[in-house]
Amino acid sequence: MSDDEREELFNQDPDLKEDFGGKEWPFSGKGGLDEIPVPTGAACTKISNVLGRASEHSGDFSFGGQADQLPAVPGIFVDGVGPVPVPLWEERAQRLIEKCQKSPFGHNMDTKMDENVRKSWELQPDHVQFKNPLWKAGIDKMALTIADRLGYKDIPLQCVLYKLLVYGEGGHFLKHQDTEKEDGMIATLVVQPPSLHEGGDLVVYRHGEVKHRHDFGKTDGTATYLPHYAVHYADAEHAVEKVTKGYRLVLVYSVCLPANMRHLERNPNRPLSGELAEAIETMTPGDDNFALFLVHEYTKKSIAGYGSSALKGVDRARDLFSRVAYKGHVASDIAKLVRKFTWAEVGEALLGALDKIDTSHAVDTPLAVARAVDQREPQQALLALAVKHAVGLEDDTFDLSVPLEELWSHVLSHSNDSIIYTLSRKFQQKSPRLLNRAIKIFLRYLEGDDISDDKKALFVVIISGRIEWLKKQIRVLEKPFSWAMPVAEFPESDQIEMFLRGPEAMLNTTGIVSFKDVRAASSFAAKYIGFIERERQINASFDMEASGSKSDAFVKITKTRVWYDKNQENLPLFKRELDDLMNATVETFVKILSKRTWARQK
Structure with missing residues (x-):
């Protein structure tokens, strides 16, 4: 089982050598493990007090109750079992358990089975369907409540x-x-359909003490008749108490941020961030020791992939206040500097400093400074720098780090044609699959009269790439079902990619990929069939199973219907989007031609 599928038993005991490398704590200050670091200097003390109030905006640690948005009958259907009525009764519970696997747990990077620690059975999501359409609609509604x-x-x-x-x-x-x-996972949602079991409370801890107890409606007598839910942050310590009677069935969901989350962050309270900016402005050389510790825990993968956007709860609230205040402070100071001196005197040095800024803010910080200055020359130079940083980002990082609407607004209003064309080429080179969010912005410009026809033509060129991609997707999806996945990608092996694109349902890797033993074959399979690892199945869906002996280890690849079924849901959406884009581009061309015809006649 991959690391992403493990639950990790947490050791709370601090270790000075392990945690701080034997150095003094905290960060060149002195103190014991149980002491709280105190900032030095009046300004840093003020900053600490302001950030302390940010916890009011951090959201609930754990919550739950009756799931009003969900139907009492989810219509659960499990492959090989059939309908699973709720409450779960003996005969169907046993059939379901036969289909499941025993639940493991992770400890010190090992996967273990020990019923003294964990006793339950689990089933992967690709074997579960919900026949009641109100269930998915209800989960989507719950997501809004959970976000709030x-x-x-x-x-x-x-x-x-x-x-x-x-x-x-x-x-x-x-x-x-x-x-x-x-x-992007930030929390766990546990949904319990109607149930007759006893015991099995979910207990959530904070700082080692019980903070929340979720009984899923047993106390008020509604557990048998209505669905209930509980939510807690992903890093929250929690336990499931023993079930003393009957069977408890639960559905566990990962609550995740969308891929474009950085552009959808809620704006922090402006007066509070303004107060923080004022505190930053009063810092003096005596304000030299300030450390802000995180309340939640984060994986290396989460921080590396999402940066500060992975923060949650009070950590997120404090970070948002800090960044908005700092960015506003920096932009204001640079604007004052530009007004006091000429751009020829300070421009090169300022651009050099901003060119070295952290990647996660390499675009939005120059934009903030460009907003703060009111002279065309520095504005153009700053926007050119923001575009340079944006163009240099990889596609996945680009979508997380670039405030698209703000960038295009400033570039179209204050930049020269060279900068505009540079940015537009970035979008022409991007995979059309990733253009959906940008095209919504482009369509608004096509509908209005704020930009010239030449600039509209640039957007039409970008949109045409998405149109061709949509046509190709629709042609593939309109074909009757077959095991062929014609746009599948498998970079590690051309032969496996050819199999995925062909009509055969199964493949043995003997003669295609060599393994020294079954363990090596299992490692190969694990790269593609874990919960997160399935993202590597590009335009395809399949299972992998290692088999054979040391001398003839191989992996059996079996295609599944997941890719086909999932994409069938996209077919009407793709058709509607194609119609909208075709209408928008045709209408734009008609307007441009009409203007030019009128101009010639005049």
Whole structure:
């Protein structure tokens, strides 16, 4: 099992040598492990006090109750079992358990089986369907409530089914923490359909003490008749108490930020960030020791992939206040500097400093400075720098780091043609699959009269790439079902890619990929079939299973219908988008031709 699928038992004991490398703590200050670091200097003390109030905006640590948005009958259907009515009764519970696997747990990077620690059965999401259409609609509605309660108001969080779990009598899970099972995961949603079991409360801890107890409606007698839910941050310590009678069925969802989350962050409270900016402005040489510790824990993968956007709760609130205040402070100071001196005197030095800024703010910081100055020459230079940084980003980083609407607005209003063409080429080179968000911005410009026809023509060229991509997708999806996945990609092997694109349903890798033993074959398969690893299945869906002996180890690849079924849901959406884009581009060309015809006649 991959690291992303593990739950990690957490050791709370601090270790000075391990945590701080034997150095003095905290960060060149002195103090014991149980002491709280205190900032030095009046300004740093003020900053600390302002940030302390940010916890009011951090959202709830854990919450739950009756799931009003969900139907009482989810219509669960499991491959090989059939309908799973709720509450879960003995005969169907046993059939379901036969289909499931025993739940493991992670400890010190090892995957273990020990019913003294965890006793339950689990089923992967690709074997579970919900026949009641109101269930998915209800989950989508719940995501809005969850976003609000977690402090992510107006951000479209996504609830992704992770596993179906079954607890029988004696089933439990000792105190542990979840790992991030999906990129951008910030919290766990546990949904319990109507149930007759006893025991099995979910207990959530904070600082080692019980903070929340979720009984899923047992106390008020509604557990048997209505669905209930609980939400907690992904890193929160929690435990499932023993089920003393009956069977407990739960659906576990990962609550995730969307890929374009950086552009959907809620704006922090402006007066508070302004107060913080004032505190930063009063810093003096005596304000030399300030450390802000994080409340939550984060994986290396999460921070590396999402940067400060992976922060949650009070950490997120404090970071947002700090960044907005700092960026506003920096932009204001640079604008004052530009007004006091000429751009010829300070421009080169300022651009050199901004050119070295952290990648996550390499675009939005020059934009903020460009907004703050009111002279055309520095504005153009700053926008050119922002575009240079944007163009240099990889596609996945680009979508996380670039405030698209703000960038295009400033570039179109204040830049020269060279900068505009440089930015437009970036979008022409991007995969059309990734252009959906940008094209929504372009369409608004096509509808209005704020930009010239030449600039509109640039947008039409970019949109035409998306149009051709949509046509290709629609042609593929309109074909009757077959095992062929014609646009599948498998970079590690041309032969496996050819198999995925062909009509055969199964493939043995003997003669295609060599393995020294079954363990090596299992490692190869694990790169593609874990919960997160399935993202590597590009335009395809399949299972992998290692087999054979040391001398003839191989991997059996079996295609699944997941790719076809998922894309069938996209077919009407693609057709509607294609119609909208075709109409918009044709209408734009008609307007341009009409203007030119009128101009010639005049």
